[in-house]
Amino acid sequence: MIKRTYKYRLYPTKTQQEILEKTLCSCCWLYNHFLEQRRNAYEKDKTRITCFDQIKQIPKLKKEKPELNQIYSQVLQDVPRRLDKAFQNFFRRVVENKNGKNQKPGYPRFKGKNRYDSLVYPQSGFALQDNKLTLSKIGSITIILHREIKGSIKTLTIRRTNTNKWYACFSIEIIKELPQKPLLENIPRKDCVGIDAGLTSFLTTDTGKEIENPRYLRASEEKLARVQRNHSRKKLRSKNREKSRLHVAQIHEKTTNQRIDFLHKLTNSLIKNYIFIGYENLLIRNMVKNKYLSKSIYDAAWGTLFNLLNYKAEEAGKWAVGVNPKKTTITCSQCKKIVFKSLSTRTHTCPHCKLVLSRDENAARNILALALSTAGTAGINACGVERILSTMKQEALSL
Ligand SMILES: [Zn+2]
Incomplete structure (x- = not known):
């Protein structure tokens, strides 16, 4: 079995971009909300809330926060799963530390709006036809398929880069015998x-x-080093700094x-x-x-x-x-x-x-x-x- 990721650039319209941004924003809220819940439960009486418990809460949350209804349900369900992975990695590192590996366990952190930059369609809710990628609850987005996808698609991740470009990443699996190495x-x-x-x-x-x-x-690379140096001299949170951040990210x-x-x-x-x-x-x-x-x-x-x-x-x-x-x-x-x-x-x-x-x-x-x-x-x-x-x-x- 071979696993591969194929990445393609997306060209959303302005309206689609706004929907994508909103979706990311709601998912980010949900992530932080669930993180807080797990944290509080643990601090209060050392109970552990599971990923499954949190998935079950989503319908109720949709009533309180109607914007969640605008998001495809599997995309929403992926949020507590992602958080769960962050916790599993944390627990793994804690155990590794006990076994002598010296590293910071890094408790899962709240994500800022800019740091939450991807959505996952775990199984369905998307379709590829010609040069359009249709995403449930978002729309048909132009995609440039510069190379053919070989194998069956498992998941789709929509990602925003820090230069505000959008990409679709398809994870695929191919069942194929690997050729024998010569002796x-x-x-x-x-x-x-x-x-x-x-x-x-x-x-x-x-x-x-x-x-x-x-x-x-x-x-x-030399240019990158130069602009990074310039960037670090800019005043924090100034307009110029944001401009230069984008410039650095582009290079x-x-x-x-x-x-x-x-x-x-x-x-x-x-x-x-x-x-x-x-x-x-x-x-x-x-x-x-x-x-x-x-x-x-x-x-x-x-x-x-x-x-x-x-x-x-x-x-x-x-x-x-x-x-x-x-x-x-x-x-x-x-x-x-x-x-x-x-x-x-x-x-x-x-x-x-x-x-x-x-x-x-x-x-x-x-x-x-x-x-x-x-x-x-x-x-x-x-x-x-x-x-x-x-x-x-x-x-x-x-x-
Ligand atoms: Zn010698």
């Missing part, structure tokens, strides 16, 4: 590649090929789209050209600041890269194996001895076996060797990374 011993060496997250280039392969961030993306959105586009092309080409791809699992690496990108952008780009790589490899019957990057930089890829080097040392020069090559290429070779040696052993699927990835995959795709 490791049958893969020719030339079809294997190791990739290293470089300090100067975006990535370096084990044959020394460097892949840079495209210039247009770098330009956008942010454009940059994100460009980055995703670049990463799609890059992963497509890796999957097309290789059967086995070894990469560093940066979830466990402390990234060092890249020359062009801030740490957060760089981490996000790498995270997305290997999410994409993993699901594309899975669907193409190829190998994508993440390894622990520890020591991949300081190990000599030829004699395996440790050769310490500072951050500024760009070349790996081994005093033991006399190997000389670029720092990143040496790391990429180690990554490939490590990936090949761990692949096929039980450790890979058991380490939990794959599981994290499959949930992250959904997020990557819906960006």
Whole structure:
């Protein structure tokens, strides 16, 4: 079973936009109302109100708040479900904390009008025909279906971005047999590649090929950093600040789209050209600041890269194996001895076996060797990374 999210831009009319905004607003009210109820009940006598209890209250609430009648019932029912998920995540984190994981449990919070930005049609209430998406209680909205939806639609999420654009995200499931991966011993060496997250280039392969961030993306990222700096200087709650918020959000959105586009092309080409791809699992690496990108952008780009790589490899019957990057930089890829080097040392020069090559290429070779040696052993699927990835995959795709 493959899960996918397809995202399309919506073009609501002005009236439809108003209805959508109103619907979000009512759902936001309902969310906060139910949150308060759960909170009060717990504080008062430690009772827990369930999601089911709250769904049952909706008909009564509709009488008190007639605007709720303007909303499709399943959309309304999704609100307490969403709140319930927030609570479940909270309880999970509390338990994890008790087991030694150090993180803030983060009690579910009240949502401001701007933060509540999506509606869910869980099963029905929507129909797609030609270039129209008909939403129950909202209307027929123009949609641009730039690619075909394959599989059966499970849920539909209507989302407003912080640049006030509207999107429809369809979650679908495809029942399909995944192709078999070839046996490791049958893969020719030339079809294997190791990739290293470089300090100067975006990535370096084990044959020394460097892949840079495209210039247009770098330009956008620099511009984003500039406008973000300007924005932080604007007075709080001033008119100029709101204007500049929108400006920042627009550039942010454009940059994100460009980055995703670049990463799609890059992963497509890796999957097309290789059967086995070894990469560093940066979830466990402390990234060092890249020359062009801030740490957060760089981490996000790498995270997305290997999410994409993993699901594309899975669907193409190829190998994508993440390894622990520890020591991949300081190990000599030829004699395996440790050769310490500072951050500024760009070349790996081994005093033991006399190997000389670029720092990143040496790391990429180690990554490939490590990936090949761990692949096929039980450790890979058991380490939990794959599981994290499959949930992250959904997020990557819906960006
Ligand atoms: Zn050596």
